[in-house]
Amino acid sequence: MTVTAKDIGKGKAEPGQFEAGQAVPRLEVKGLSRSFAGRAVVQDVALSVAPGQVTCLxxxxxxxxxxxxRMIAGVETTDAGEIWIDGQRMAGPGLHLPPERRGIGMMFQDFALFPHLTVAQNVSFGLSGPSAAKAARVRDLLERVGLASFASKHPHQLSGGEQQRIALARALAPRPQVMLMDEPFSGLDNRLRDGIRDATLEILKEERTAVVLVTHEPDEAMRMADEIALMRGGRIVQSGAPYNIYNAPVDKAAAAFFSDINVIRGTSKGALTQTPFGEFLTPGHADGAPVEIIIRPQHLKIDFDRGGRGPLPTPQDGTAARGRVVRARYLGRESLVEFEMEADGSRLTASVPGVFMPQLGRALWLMIRRDRCFVFPGQR
Structure with missing residues (x-):
């Protein structure tokens, strides 16, 4: 169901919440805050999730x-802010609807299947209406999760991946408008996890369910989310599509959350910073201000030493700097090579595809992709 401004006055929405003709988000959170024992745990969180969209916290x-x-679900009260589902206010000043009146499905780490019920009985648990309609819905969902032949089995007879799919079917059975998922894949074997996540995502998209997924794993967020809301200290510090949030981090901590990083420190002067790798443009930083130039290991380029000489400077890669190998590790798809730089003794790590295991102490030259660097204020 999509609610628009035409629905105002019909009991579906309150006036003044959106512009005329504009579709209302399936889930909208405004200024959500919560404190425990005087400590702010959530501060001014805002989200907007459309039907079929997956947003990852x-x-x-x-x-x-x-x-x-938990506040979106209704199992935790709010100190401030509002929660809206399909144009209807669920929580706000003077209002707190219980979970059963919010049209929300929930999935958690432990799946919480009823051990004494069969698979079919677990899936139908939250359904109401004629028995034939409930049975048809159960059959449809079990077919979509690939477990139609498991209807008469009990949870203890299923693998972890099968239990996860049954938990998904049970959560989707009442056709919730919003699905809340709190690290539901964390208990699965790594080899199963990717396939289960992909199958889950496909079904949620088909159902046009608005999804809020909680995870601490950047890879999972990148794989599943249409939008990522990166949280720190109770606040959303950055939100956006996975590509944008990865390639344009708001600060050093945001960049480091998604991957290992290298940090090159310097001092800005005339919008330029001198480093062993040549000059970097650092506009917006005052003269004498410390800056940190961030680059991920996969964006360092390695070249061979030619009698003490390295490659010539280029506009894209700047000036090469020499370092000596202090560690090399083979990780299967890539190798990590750690260097001690001759210019200042700093340590930098490069990742290269395949097998590249240089001897310890070997001199090699490093270059930095200028278009892959992030510049942030440093600390004095």
């Missing part, structure tokens, strides 16, 4: 993402 443990999920 990503961040380290204790950043407030699970508390945000």
């Amino acid at each position: 990503l961040g380290p443990s204790g950043c407030g993402k699970s508390t945000t999920l």
